[in-house]
Amino acid sequence: MNILKKVEDFSKRISGKIFANYSLKKSSWFGLGGSADIFFKPNTLNELVLFLKQFGHILPFKVIGAGSNILIRDGGFKGTIIKLGKNFSHISKLNDTTIVSGSIVVDKKLSEFAMNNSISGFEFLSCIPGTIGGAIRMNSGCYGYDISKSLVSIQAIDMKGVVRLINADQINYKYRGSDLPKDLIFLSATLKGKKVETKIIKKKIDNFVLKKKQSQPSQIKTCGSTFRNPINKTKKKSWQLIKEAGCEKMIVGGAYISEKHANFFVNDGSATSNDVEDLINIVKEKVLAATGIKLDLELEVIGNQI
Ligand SMILES: Cc1cc2nc3c(=O)[nH]c(=O)nc-3n(C[C@H](O)[C@H](O)[C@H](O)COP(=O)(O)OP(=O)(O)OC[C@H]3O[C@@H](n4cnc5c(N)ncnc54)[C@H](O)[C@@H]3O)c2cc1C
Known part of the structure; x- marks a missing residue:
């Protein structure tokens, strides 16, 4: 049985979406790129685990977030593009200063959630148009802040479908990168800020956003x-x-x-x-x-x- 047929059979067993020969133009902020052989949007962790166990070792794959840092070539992607679906967009407070966020949550949303809960340290994320997964991979940041400074731990899955918890002190972060293995898919992150009055956080966000508008x-x-x-x-x-x-x-x-x-x-x-x-x-x-x-x-x- 060829791979596409196997993928088609798999798609009948899940609520997430799988497309063959899927145009990636709308998957990047450049609005450019050819098609992916397969585009997989799992709704749940279970679907992702099943997919990786069956196809993770056969098909080259690339996970994307908002596509705000990738240029997709005109010839498309030979393999599977994975974009995490709705069960990866949860966001909640673990305690007064700690947030747990799914990796497909957009940075601005996390920044606003933190502000509304009087948690400071995430104001800079209001200026970055990606997702938390992308920010963890890129160690995204601006104005002296980056995501590594507030990271407590990451939940990730490898190509064999095994879920792991990685503490921040196990990761060597650097400017716009880290030594996190390239084949890990980040599922969620625990992030810690500090307690500050909402109106002070709002002022900081407004300043950052204005600064960005003026310079970019x-x-x-x-x-x-x-x-x-x-x-x-x-x-x-x-x-x-x-x-x-x-x-x-x-x-x-x-x-x-x-x-x-x-x-x-x-x-x-x-x-x-x-x-x-x-x-x-x-x-x-x-x-x-x-x-x-x-x-x-x-x-x-x-x-x-x-
Ligand atoms: C207008 C504009 C302004 C920007 N300003 C800034 C800025 O101030 N500071 C800054 O740092 N960046 C900035 N960026 C770049 C970009 O927004 C960041 O790099 C962002 O964090 C990328 O997130 P994304 O979700 O779009 O990732 P994508 O572009 O989709 O992917 C980027 C990388 O992250 C990986 N990735 C994404 N999700 C996951 C996941 N769940 N698990 C594992 N890997 C994953 C991808 O495989 C890829 O390697 C800007 C971009 C634009 C368009």
Whole structure:
């Protein structure tokens, strides 16, 4: 029996959704990308366990959250894209300062939940358009905060369908990353803040959101910062290096660099993923030639080129 037939049989036994040859365009903030061989949206942990036990070792897979940090190539993804469904969107208070959140909860929602419960430490999440799962993988953050600073533990599942609890002190977090194994799917996180009056938290959120609005573009097809800020003697940020290399007005097909923030690359609505990737590579080369600094990608490129 071929794999697709087996997957079709499996789909009859679950309440979640499985699609074959599924367009990924709406799964990334760039609005780009080909199709996934299989797109799986499990509603429950049990469905995810069953799927991984049956197919985890056969099919390459990639889990996605809100898709605000991934560029999906035009040739699509050969394998399974997993996007967790509704049972992974729970959020609750464990005690006065601790929150338990499903990994598909969007960052802004967690920030608001924390504010409404007078828990501080999550204000920065109001500025990040991803999910808690994506934030854990990327160690997302801004304005001096990142998710690792409030993490207590993660519940995750591996490719064999085994669920594990990982305490924060077992993880080596770094700027926009960690040593967490690439094949883990995060299910939920326990996060700890501190007790602060709601109105003070609200003020902090409003300040962060305003700061973001003033410095970064919105309502566009982008994945935010394209490159990590490099560690270099001059302490220059990626957007400064891109400008210094004379790239800020660069265009490839329908991909261009935001006028408001030179590290934000944008799809004007007509771009292909290839345009964005070509723009990335040209900028990287020019920055290296002009400054001697090698930029590393912050966003992740997945899938196959056409
Ligand atoms: C306008 C804009 C502004 C942004 N500003 C910031 C910012 O200030 N700071 C910042 O850090 N980032 C920023 N980003 C980038 C992005 O929002 C973050 O990286 C975010 O945390 C990604 O979350 P996501 O759910 O969209 O993840 P995705 O883009 O879907 O995936 C990103 C990575 O996380 C992994 N992943 C997602 N969910 C899970 C899971 N459940 N289990 C295991 N792995 C998982 C994916 O496999 C992938 O490797 C910005 C993006 C945009 C578009």
